[in-house]
Amino acid sequence: MVIYNVTCNMASHLEEEWLEWIREHIAHVLGTGLFKDAKLTRVLVEEQDGSSTFSIQYKAISRETLETYYSNHAEALRKAGLDKWGNNVLSFRTELDVLDEYTVHTNLN
Numbered sequence: 001m002v003i004y005n006v007t008c009n010m011a012s013h014l015e016e017e018w019l020e021w022i023r024e025h026i027a028h029v030l031g032t033g034l035f036k037d038a039k040l041t042r043v044l045v046e047e048q049d050g051s052s053t054f055s056i057q058y059k060a061i062s063r064e065t066l067e068t069y070y071s072n073h074a075e076a077l078r079k080a081g082l083d084k085w086g087n088n089v090l091s092f093r094t095e096l097d098v099l100d101e102y103t104v105h106t107n108l109n
Helices: 012-030 063-088
Strands: 002-010 035-042 052-060 089-097
Touching: 002 012, 002 063, 012 035, 012 052, 012 063, 052 063, 063 089
Parallel strands: none
Antiparallel strands: 002 052, 002 089, 035 052
């Protein structure tokens, strides 16, 4: 399994508006049908300049579907972000190969 991770950094005064926008953007990415799910997380680091950093982790159905996303959807969806935010939001992307997954099952009785 592959996780497509997008990390975004912006000035803190943009955070509220960006969060509203990114939630809609995530729905568009998931709407491609090429990902199982997504997680929106705040990166817990105190930036010296007071900026905010977030990570969106999209769990790809397979390596092939991620390649299909790149070929058929990524350019337009990235352009939407650039058109909206320009250089006010800096993003970088990484791919993570999931080697193992572990779950703790607890009995809360």
